[in-house]
Amino acid sequence: MKTPKGLQALIDDGIVDEVIRPLKSGKEASVYLVSSGGQVRCAKVYKEANNRGFHRLAEYQEGRRARGSRDSRAMGKRSKHGRAKQEIAWKNAEVDALYTLDRAGVRVPKPYGFFDGVLLMEVIVDDQGNAAPRLNEVDMSAEQAREWHAFLMRQVVLMLCAGLIHGDLSEYNVLVGTEGPIIIDLPQAVDAASNNNAFRMLERDVNNMTTTFGNFAPELLTTDYAHEIWKLYQDGKLQPDVALTGKFEHDQTRADVGDILLHIDEARDEAERRERGRREAEASQD
Numbered sequence: 001m002k003t004p005k006g007l008q009a010l011i012d013d014g015i016v017d018e019v020i021r022p023l024k025s026g027k028e029a030s031v032y033l034v035s036s037g038g039q040v041r042c043a044k045v046y047k048e049a050n051n052r053g054f055h056r057l058a059e060y061q062e063g064r065r066a067r068g069s070r071d072s073r074a075m076g077k078r079s080k081h082g083r084a085k086q087e088i089a090w091k092n093a094e095v096d097a098l099y100t101l102d103r104a105g106v107r108v109p110k111p112y113g114f115f116d117g118v119l120l121m122e123v124i125v126d127d128q129g130n131a132a133p134r135l136n137e138v139d140m141s142a143e144q145a146r147e148w149h150a151f152l153m154r155q156v157v158l159m160l161c162a163g164l165i166h167g168d169l170s171e172y173n174v175l176v177g178t179e180g181p182i183i184i185d186l187p188q189a190v191d192a193a194s195n196n197n198a199f200r201m202l203e204r205d206v207n208n209m210t211t212t213f214g215n216f217a218p219e220l221l222t223t224d225y226a227h228e229i230w231k232l233y234q235d236g237k238l239q240p241d242v243a244l245t246g247k248f249e250h251d252q253t254r255a256d257v258g259d260i261l262l263h264i265d266e267a268r269d270e271a272e273r274r275e276r277g278r279r280e281a282e283a284s285q286d
Helices: 005-012 054-061 069-075 080-103 142-161 198-214 218-222 225-234 257-285
Strands: 018-025 029-036 039-046 111-115 118-121 174-177 180-183
Touching: 005 018, 005 029, 005 039, 005 118, 018 039, 080 111, 080 118, 142 180, 142 198, 142 218, 142 225, 198 218, 198 225
Parallel strands: none
Antiparallel strands: 018 029, 029 039, 039 118, 111 118, 174 180
């Protein structure tokens, strides 16, 4: 096949021996099977960000550190330079996340390097040696659904213990390989400690998984792992081997709006009294 433009530099440098075939193509990247050092790998070639909304990108990138103050300022603008820096940050985020999560024991494709904007990583295959299907393409029993759901809740915990939230976890971003589910596509990975949207994204990730597996095991739909995991995280009690129950007691206490408004009025009156006293004191000195 004709060598894709994004892979030519890797072939010229001897990093990739040959391109075997395309594997998939999406809005954000094209993935190819390649031979590298005698091994079959995936090569993820990122596309330009024309199809990604600026505001959505900014939401995910909140809290990420730019490599310099000029880059940080540029990323906050819509300038060409700012867009370029955001695109670099978007690609680097997936590379950094893959290495971080691989070290933390999260089941993700093993990364083998990032060269000229191309990510080389492990090929995930099924029992027949073919490219592994996505979770949405797989039928399963209720028992299998419960097992895989529990496994992925554990992966969410491992990710959060490593300081990260996937941010876009769904049945389309999980492959089913020979050893079970593998989480993929991490350019939008969120820093849990510094992103104000962290819990909302964690909850969405967890609920997406619960809804998917709940189609096969409906009792999963009554669980609440998101709030349970986040509370443990906030309390500093989240550990990789923590026992999860899927249950969470929400605070049922309703706010007394009248009482709140009364306190506001009292505080306002007190502030006004202090201001009058200050003015009267100043007047008496004149």
